[in-house]
Amino acid sequence: VIRAQTQTSPGYVPDSKFYKVEAILRPWRVPQVSSALLKMGIRGVTVSDVRGFGAQGGSTERQGGSEFSEDKFVAKIKMEIVVSKDQVEAVIDKIIREARTGEIGDGKIFLVPVSDVIRVRTGERGEQAERMAGGRADTSLISRANNVWKDSSFTF
């Protein structure tokens, strides 16, 4: 099964066991994105407040008519999610589904290869450090059932 998943994964360059999905998104869409990720068993997410400039340029978000950017940069949220290679496409699909409005300024996703993951508490590295209790790859019976229940597109 792992072999099948690997074969259907796109041939990312450079090849890596882990990737960081880095998404720059509209702040008001982030709660929706993060709860959808949590429901599919993504447990590790980092967010930061950032300001950026894209095709949206200096146009502020249409939000209650209040302009909250003092300069040409627009307030965005950066979400960083490190996952194993076989989980990348599912995470990207979910982010697009939850964050897209179809209008300029929806954001962008960057895919970055990650050389290693180290859990500070235990010193674990690699797969052991990347896997999280209750995560997508957690094979314990309860979380496996939870994952199936939460996300019917989960594949073993």
Ligand code: ATP
């Ligand atoms: P522990 O079991 O020791 O708690 P953990 O894997 O749950 O380890 P934390 O120590 O809780 O990791 O993580 C600290 C912070 O690291 C989190 O608040 C989050 O910002 C970030 N983080 C953890 N895992 C990931 C990940 N896979 N992708 C992105 N950010 C992560």
Ligand code: GLN
């Ligand atoms: N891939 C991890 C797991 O399945 C989860 C990674 C994450 O939550 N970012 O346990």
